[in-house]
Amino acid sequence: MSASHVLVVDDEADIRALIDEILSEEGYDVTVAGDAGEARAARGDNRFDLVLLDIWMPGTDGISLLREWSEPGDLDCPVVMMSGHGTVDTAVEATRLGAFDFVEKPLSLAKLLHTVERAIDASKKPAGSARSMLPSLLAPIGRSAVMKDLREKVQHFSTNDLPVLFRGEPGSGRSAFCRYIHSMSSRADAPLVTLLAASLTDSNAEEQLLGSEDGGDVHSGYFERAKNGTLIIDELTDLCPQAQKLIMSVLEQGEFVRSGGQQPIKLQARVLATVNADYDKAMAEGRLRRELVSCLNSLSIKVPPLRDYAEDVPELLNYYVDKLVDAENLPFRRFSVAAQNRLRNYPWPDNVRELKSLVRRLLISNAAEEISLEEVEGEISATSVSDEPLVKQDLLSLPLREAREQFERAYLQQQLALCDGKVGKLAQRVGMERTHLYRKLRSLGVDFKSAGSGGD
Helix, strand or coil, X not given: CCCCEEEEECCCHHHHHHHHHHHHHCCCEEEEECXXXXXXXXXXXXXXXXXXXXXXXXXXXXXXXXXXXXXXXXXXXXXXXEECCCCHHHHHHHHHHCCCEEEECCCCHHHHHHHXXXXXXXXXXXXXXXXXXXXXXXXXXXXXXXXXXXXXXXXHHCCCCCCEEEEECCCCCHHHHHHHHHHHCCCXXXXXXXXXXXXXXXXCHHHHHHCEEECCEEECXXXXXXXXXXEEEECHHHCCHHHHHHHHHHHHHCEECCECCCCCEECCCEEEEEEECCHHHHHHCCCCCHHHHHHHCCEEEECCCHHHHHHHHHHHHHXXXXXXXXXXXXXXXXXXXXXHHHHHCCCCCCHHHHHHHHHHHHHHCCCCCEECHHHHHHHHHHCCCCCCCHHHCCHHHCCHHHHHXXXXXXXXXXXXXXXXXXXXXXXXXXXXXXXXXXHHHHHHCCCCCCCCCCCC
């Protein structure tokens, strides 16, 4: 079988030489080009299985060259973009033109080889499979029905300019979906501005949100900086009262006036917001204005916790290995099948954020190339929290007796609450004799006396 032929396009001679040497040693047939002209000539004379294309080159840049090659129709081979200064804008454009993936500079050789192998393998599969992946800078990962439906809903909402409220647990990727909806929208080339709600106080909210002016000295606020683009308000429940009042006013009136100014400025930003899954409690307690939520809730998306689409965990693990190897120059490692299976059955109380942190720690350990089940067990046992709700507890890490006790305790506590603390009613609900139930509650340390009268 003939060796795969790779075209390397980069204006830096030392980069071309390094990639040529590495790929040649791995058995690939390599052709190099120093600019767009040489790349065009090479493609005219040869058929390639893969192109590694630098974005930033003098003359014709990589994105323009990719557009030129893709205009006649589908690219005849996968193209991997290389850049030391990748941005969401370039990622969006390259994706639309058919790029397979990105490799960031300085190059991680392990990641480079892994990406080359993956791209060539994908090109040998049925038509369309090599183009199925959006660059890692953009698309939330997962092939499950849950994530597929969620991506389709976000893509549908991207054609609209109404506010969107993303609800979900911390760490579930709400902000990633905000960035994704921006990248898919007609505003993708305009600014994407993120406001961390906790950074505002009652004293600085007006200037930070609306901006200020004093004579000819103008300071643009968040709404103005996101002009024609998208403003993400990250975590509504962290907003101070003054910020909530101002944001609601701007959304209702569609305009604002800078502090110290006179002229109304039209709101030209689309507003996306994230909020905790239990935001109803914040509204009931008066910490979050119900009217503000109504203003932002024109369109609403629930981002599920990772435990709801656990079948995507292996793909997420591989995704973050690639991303962290590339972005942080960490050694490349693979998760064993046993390790992946264990993590599919882990409850991920801190969701995708916890998964990314776990991958980083395991890569940094710099042990054998394969990540073992034992390594994974050591990491997740060190971070387990026993006072989490049952659904977030890692019962598989416990001996059978202890796991059973934790389940029974959580189960009976919840059922007792539903029975208004009445043990007699609880006995009927769970199908236990009352005397036996009293002994069980005491042995598990369930305080049934303070939950209610304990009678019928």
